[in-house]
Amino acid sequence: MGKHPIRVLIAKLGLDGHDRGAKIIARSLRDAGMEVVYTGLRQTPAMIAEAALHEDVNVVGISILSGAHNTLLPTLMDKLREQNLAHIPVIVGGIVPDCDVNTLMDAGVSAVFGPGTLTSDIVTSIANVIESDLQD
Amino acid sequence: MSLAKKIISGDRRALARVLTLVENGDAHSKDILAELHPYGGKAHFVGVTGAPGVGKSSLVNFLAQSLRVLGDTVGVLAVDPSSPFGSGAILGDRVRMADLTGDDGIYIRSMASRGAVGGLAYATGAAADVLDAAGFNYVIIETVGVGQSGVEISNHVHTTIVLVASGAGDDVQAIKSGILETADILVVNKADLPGAEHVLADMRSNVVMNPSPAPSDHHAKSKQFDGSDLAWRVPLLSTVARSGDGVDLLIKSLLQHWEYLENSAEIDNRRRTRIRAILESLLRNRLYTRFMEDISRKQFDALLESIVLRDIDPYSAAARLIEEKYKASCLDKA
Numbered sequence: 001m002g003k004h005p006i007r008v009l010i011a012k013l014g015l016d017g018h019d020r021g022a023k024i025i026a027r028s029l030r031d032a033g034m035e036v037v038y039t040g041l042r043q044t045p046a047m048i049a050e051a052a053l054h055e056d057v058n059v060v061g062i063s064i065l066s067g068a069h070n071t072l073l074p075t076l077m078d079k080l081r082e083q084n085l086a087h088i089p090v091i092v093g094g095i096v097p098d099c100d101v102n103t104l105m106d107a108g109v110s111a112v113f114g115p116g117t118l119t120s121d122i123v124t125s126i127a128n129v130i131e132s133d134l135q136d
Numbered sequence: 137m138s139l140a141k142k143i144i145s146g147d148r149r150a151l152a153r154v155l156t157l158v159e160n161g162d163a164h165s166k167d168i169l170a171e172l173h174p175y176g177g178k179a180h181f182v183g184v185t186g187a188p189g190v191g192k193s194s195l196v197n198f199l200a201q202s203l204r205v206l207g208d209t210v211g212v213l214a215v216d217p218s219s220p221f222g223s224g225a226i227l228g229d230r231v232r233m234a235d236l237t238g239d240d241g242i243y244i245r246s247m248a249s250r251g252a253v254g255g256l257a258y259a260t261g262a263a264a265d266v267l268d269a270a271g272f273n274y275v276i277i278e279t280v281g282v283g284q285s286g287v288e289i290s291n292h293v294h295t296t297i298v299l300v301a302s303g304a305g306d307d308v309q310a311i312k313s314g315i316l317e318t319a320d321i322l323v324v325n326k327a328d329l330p331g332a333e334h335v336l337a338d339m340r341s342n343v344v345m346n347p348s349p350a351p352s353d354h355h356a357k358s359k360q361f362d363g364s365d366l367a368w369r370v371p372l373l374s375t376v377a378r379s380g381d382g383v384d385l386l387i388k389s390l391l392q393h394w395e396y397l398e399n400s401a402e403i404d405n406r407r408r409t410r411i412r413a414i415l416e417s418l419l420r421n422r423l424y425t426r427f428m429e430d431i432s433r434k435q436f437d438a439l440l441e442s443i444v445l446r447d448i449d450p451y452s453a454a455a456r457l458i459e460e461k462y463k464a465s466c467l468d469k470a
Contacts, residue, residue, distance in 0.1 A: 005224070005225070029224070032224065037227045047237045047238070056153055056156045
């Protein structure tokens, strides 16, 4: 990791009240030395894109367990493009069936994590996507 | 176009980028801040401070909305603590500010305190200057949750709003030195909860005895109450930040305080106090950083060990380091 803390936005996308996972990830990233902006429940794609813009984050982490990922994530990617933020890597955690993972990756998502993922793997993955982002 | 020019023309992405550079103490930030400096000096800086969980973010949510209704633009700097054991931080103030999204007249930035104590980050003053130059009419700074002595904010803003909550202690707490003395506006939040009336009563008996404004310059001699009409009486308000009850009166007090500042010489005092605080903090940090870079790490560690073994005391060790460094730099010049 670089000299300055990595800034991460952790957001709950859509109508989904389950934030235990998002908070555990936020806490793990904090313990890994990152600055984690947490925006709370029921965020629209536009709200998340605006927060990413204001906060100048290095990566956006989306938690979604509602099943609406195929609709909401491509919309989020559009909103990020509208804000000229297409360069910010987006990673997704939650309940995403294997058959949907490619759809999300095609939409521009950098990584998808399901239940049982080690938090240390997520920390490593964030460090890696930011590294490759900086080299681009 | 330079980043500074982009900020002045309203480019939010440039603003966000520059705040990161300023926060990181990036080499470019000095020139950008210098370019922005002539454009500042117009915003009303407002501090919101109080204990963790007292309702600062929720209150800022309503404050900013009310100021928008009046036609003003609002920049918010929300500071949360960094870990004392690393660089990590949870910046959660936006959770309570969801109503503020989707409005170009509002910009919210979360900041980690990054090792600073006193309720702000080292870069908060510079970040507020950037928002001022960007043209926001109000810059609201929300501190880290602070206790009794987190008074730094009052040196950084024109109006300090101190929040206390129901159950905040007895009348002795209300007369203690520290944060309560720095309030320009004192707010008892969570006024719908039991016990609020006791806190209000304790605070009231305290502010009644305090008719003169808190001295803005902490180095200056305390002002004596002269009975003039210009003296600011700290208003005591009660709010419910969850629902917005009482925010209308808070806005009224905020506007009255600005009017008071402008009609007295106090606004100039506060601007000077703020700039002095920023300048002193810059000197303190830069001198310390440079000193630590310049001295021999080996000598420092050896002295540390000697102090542990009680061969030397920390006061003599510090004096020795400073003296040797000072002598060395004199020799350099000769």
